[in-house]
Amino acid sequence: MKPKETQDRFILSSSPHAHGRCSVSRIMLDVIIALLPTTAAGIWFFGMPALWTVLVCVSTCVLTEAVCRMAMGRESTVGDFSAVLTGLLLALNLPAGIPLWMAVAGSVFAIAVAKQVFGGLGMNPFNPALSARAFMLISFTGPMTTWLKPLWWKGPEAVTTATPLAAIKALSGADAVACASPHGLFGAPVAGVPGLWDLAIGNMPGCIGEVSAIALAAGAAYLLWRRVITWHIPFAFIATVFVFGLVAGGVPAIVHVLTGGVMLGAFFMATDYVTSPTTAKGKLVFGFGCGLVCMLIRRFGSYPEGCSFAILVMNAICPLINRWTQPKPFGAK
């Protein structure tokens, strides 16, 4: 017969017995909160198609996550909000007019192939949302590069139009000089490059979440305040893009920062914990690499935009960066 259990029965664990109460789901929620302004801006500029894309991506990602975990016979991880975040980030990286079935395909790829195949959260070598974007860019090149014009677009009259980066790429040397002039920047849009105000608020063609620099900056400020991200990666990334832009000439360097996916990428994609280095030094190297590869693609590559590829390339060498930048113990020579 089993003896009587003693009265005092406590939880036995190794120290520490105190916790800062920070959790994965809270972190994911913070990033989602930080993305709300830019999501709202995207929907404001591109209308209902943007809203539908966001809803479809998020729900498909959550569903795929649940199904994958069930199929693998592991506990459900829907509650950590990482699938919601992946869906949201993917949607923000898509043009508003994308056919919804393609968004579904991309979402399934992001969760099933880019994340769960590697073992789920924390194991994936590449950012799932960006992997899915790369997959879609290759599979559905046409729809992925067809941009809806924003509601208040004053540029060439068309339902769809080119992004400013594509316009810059298409410019000849003379035109580049023209649009570098104050008139080109602060006046009416010249040859598809919007003015600084439009660049800042996001009144230009592009992916849903990448257009509004002000909304992105507000979200970034929130993340920095909540200490979800540190300044290292965004600073190194944006500074590299800016300096490269200065040296390369053509359009003002600030245009390179405010167009395309640089802001979204630097604050929200490159800072993805799982696929970026852990040390401060490593983060600076990583951010610099992202900026450099991005600008190399923009300047010399065949794509107008290289932000997502730049981050994916740096994801691949992240373990190497981690290895090079291991911290030295306190007191070690």
Added chain:
Amino acid sequence: MTVAILVIASIGLFSAAALAVADRYLSVAEDPRIGMITAALPGANCGGCGFAGCDGYARALVAGTAPTGACAAGGEKCAAEVAKILGVASAAVERRVALVRCCGTRSEAIRVGDYNGICDCATAASTAGGDKGCKYGCLGYGACANVCPKGAISVSDGLAKVDKRLCIGCGKCVKACPKRLIELVPASATIHVLCANPDKGPSVRKVCGVGCMGCRLCEKNSGGKEAGHFTFEGFLAKVNYQNPPTDAQIVAKCPAKCMAEDPHFETGV
């Protein structure tokens, strides 16, 4: 097309010739018995013999620095084969299997706390002395199961059990258990004492419903002290495996219910 075929064929011919030459002139003479012995050994590379895998043991055998009966996994048959290859008399080997000397499942032995930490016996044992009331018993965090090369150990209801058919007697689990609970016993022995707590009866009873109290009834029922089937350590009975008891009656008569007839997990995994 013809050129390609000719090129590939000549590369193949050249390589074959090079290999043939290398085999003839660069080969190292090795005692053929090493290969034969390696083939005769079970190939589990468990390391139970004390050498680096089966190959290491085979080399040591040929060099004459290892006894023929050291392979627990291969047992008598293997030892005889090895002895035949080496041309020596076969040393008698008895197949030994691991035995977890505890039967305090969660439903029988009390837990004094709720352990929350890494699933490892030694670590759990060092956290507030472990969550099991009995400080000698199986914690059930599977350190033994983790090192078993054959997957012969499974943990259920907070207690490790050995599948006798899969166990090769390598002894890795014996070393892995922080409570020193596991023992290699002759596979032919069928009656075991499943307890390792040498404390007095009342203190054992406080923590476990199936702990040995040292009442010596097992000894009495198996023919007394002269029969020598049991030895005692503190208030704990131990089976003398040199001379194991065979009468299954004593199991049922054990008042502590800490004895069992063939407790090995025979049904398989």
Added chain:
Amino acid sequence: MKTVKSHFRFKGGVHPDYNKELARDKPVERMPVAAELCVSMSQHLGAPAKCLVKPGDKVAKGQKIGEKNGFISASVFSPAAGTVKAVEKRLTPSGGMADAVVIDTVPAEGETLPEEIRFAPLDWKTATREELLKRVEEAGICGMGGAGFPTAVKLNPSGKRCEYLIINGAECEPYLTTDFRTMLERADRVRTGVEIMRKILGECAVRIAIENNKPEAIASVEKAFADIAGNVEIVVLPTLYPHGSEKHQIYATVGRVGPEPPALPIDVGCVVENVGTAAAIADAVELGVPLTERVTTVSGDAVAEPKNVLAPTGTKYRDLLAFCGGLKEPAAKAISGGTMMGFAVSNLDIATTKTTSGLLFLTKKRVFQYGSQPCINCGRCLRACPMNLNPSEISKAVESDDIKAAEAAHVMDCIECGSCSFGCPSYRTLTQLCRRAKASIRARMAAEKAKAAEAAKAAK
């Protein structure tokens, strides 16, 4: 004597909820001797003492019942008069098993118990250095901050010169207020202890490290030390965990960084002692009493009346809790020590030792559970680690049983302060994994050493 601010801030560290308000305003209360004491022979770091008594013996208060057994060891004295009931293996607060003397302190009818034994009081001003050091050693004094390193060994750094004597009054562990109360109520004893230690160590500068969340303690120490001669400073540290760690305290007070382990503070010319130890030294020298009692903070949100209790060593946790009014709410966890580095307690029959600084009872809502979520690589543990290690990488290496990789990641430098686990959003058992790696590396080293010794023996 002046008060200065610390100029040196180490990298990392965390800000846990201190919860010191529960017991900080409770003056130290002396607890009556419990009916049964259980005095462990292993109350300090190093070899357990050798038991000198057997069941049935009558012991006096202050009688030596355990003899120092080796270089790093300390003697154990009976905290009360009584009869030895048993000498048996008992669970220690840290989870190990050690010999303990169970003393029945209630005299039978008509029985008289022996009188208290004390050493001859010494006047530290006239006593020689050797006499003082001998007294510290024979009174069984060991570090009262938590680790319990024998003090006499620390105070006798053969061949090495001590430049700074650092008095640890940081008390960075949450809940604990024993050092705070000692500084408030017994600052003069701390001062005497400091002067004795200074005499033993030879002329050296004294730095008293106190965190800035204890302004009353700073004021009290300032007053007591006002007219002390020599180079003495109070260094006010910012409130940051783990300022109580020797390495980090030395850095924060004098800006020196110790070399890699197994180096000791004396290698950078420092000796660190806790304020409680200083007071115990003063008592041992001036009053001749061996170390048989200490202040323990009994606190936590489940305790009816949190208190700072002066209890004999060997008092069972159950008696200590009863003295504080028992539990007002069910406790989910009991902790011996503070919440960051204390030990979980499995039963309340465990008894206090010379190093028990606190006994906490927390309700379910204050207790968190470790989880099995994977690492998300967020780097919080790297930022929090005061030793600037990479707990994330170490933990992954240990989980895949790659102890070599953990060693290459400097796991042996880990001070087990718990900062990494404190901030981990995946609730991983980082500190425990580091501890596991350290244990297996130590076991391997011991095995190698034994093997080498055997080989040397065979060669002879």
